[in-house]
Amino acid sequence: MTASRSDRLVRVTDLLDRPGASRRVDLALPVPGGLVLDLAEVTGPLRLTGVIESVVEGLLVRGTLTAPLRLSCARCLRDVEQTVGADVVELFSDPDEVDADADVDPGYEIVDGALDLDTLLRDALVPAVPYRPLCREDCQGLCATCGANHNVEQCDCTDTITDSRWLALEGLRLPDAD
Ligand SMILES: [Zn+2]
Ligand SMILES: [Zn+2]
Numbered sequence: 572m573t574a575s576r577s578d579r580l581v582r583v584t585d586l587l588d589r590p591g592a593s594r595r596v597d598l599a600l601p602v603p604g605g606l607v608l609d610l611a612e613v614t615g616p617l618r619l620t621g622v623i624e625s626v627v628e629g630l631l632v633r634g635t636l637t638a639p640l641r642l643s644c645a646r647c648l649r650d651v652e653q654t655v656g657a658d659v660v661e662l663f664s665d666p667d668e669v670d671a672d673a674d675v676d677p678g679y680e681i682v683d684g685a686l687d688l689d690t691l692l693r694d695a696l697v698p699a700v701p702y703r704p705l706c707r708e709d710c711q712g713l714c715a716t717c718g719a720n721h722n723v724e725q726c727d728c729t730d731t732i733t734d735s736r737w738l739a740l741e742g743l744r745l746p747d748a749d
Contacts, residue, residue: 579603579692584684586625587665593624596634603689603696608640611700614652615639617692621659629664629681636695642704646712647720657699661691 578601586592599616606613621634637656644651665681678690711721716728 579688580685581623581688582685583623583630583681586623586630587681587684589625590627591625593622595622596620598688600688600692603692606693606696608697608700610643611704612641613638613696614641617696619659619688619692623686626662629662629668630686632659632661632663632686632691634659636692636699638696638699640700642701644706644710645703646710647706647722648713649706651704651706653701653704655696655699655701657695659691659695661694 581596581598583594586594596619598619600619601616602613615638617636617638619632619634619636621632624631624633635656636659637654639652639654642651642653643649661679663679663681663686678687680687713720714726714728717726719726719728
């Protein structure tokens with residue numbers, strides 16, 4: 572998927588310096604350039620639905636970001652297709668009008684009458700990726716010894732693993748103190 576940075580720009584000249592004005596948005600956005608997620612791949616455009624609101628401090632973007640992801644099941648490594656969502660509430664400011672002490676995230680700026688959503692998309696998406704995705708809640712996982720997928724077959728290894736763990740603990744036991 573090739574996309575230029577301008578695809579993630581939203582023109583907002585109609586809202587600037589008009590506190591109280593707002594516009595609903597439903598945007599399909601390309602994945603931010605160079606975005607790499609841990610153990611996940613974005614499989615389609617991101618979608619941002621919500622409202623851009625003109626406020627005294629700038630423009631407030633409120634809405635929901637959704638992204639289709641391909642992940643690996645944390646137990647059996649099978650591909651999992653999942654759409655994740657994240658709530659977004661971010662203030663974009665005109666850097667020329669913000670005083671230096673204001674607590675504004677760099678990257679959330681209004682530049683040349685447009686919002687650059689690149690940073691917002693990254694910041695919202697990264698924490699939305701599931702930490703331990705599962706293909707299903709009761710996924711049985713893989714056997715750590717023989718690799719058998721316990722969702723489809725059983726093996727005889729389970730007891731052996733438990734036994735060898737106990738044996739390792741035996742070895743750590745302190746000698747009798749007599
Ligand atoms: Zn699984
Ligand atoms: Zn096994």
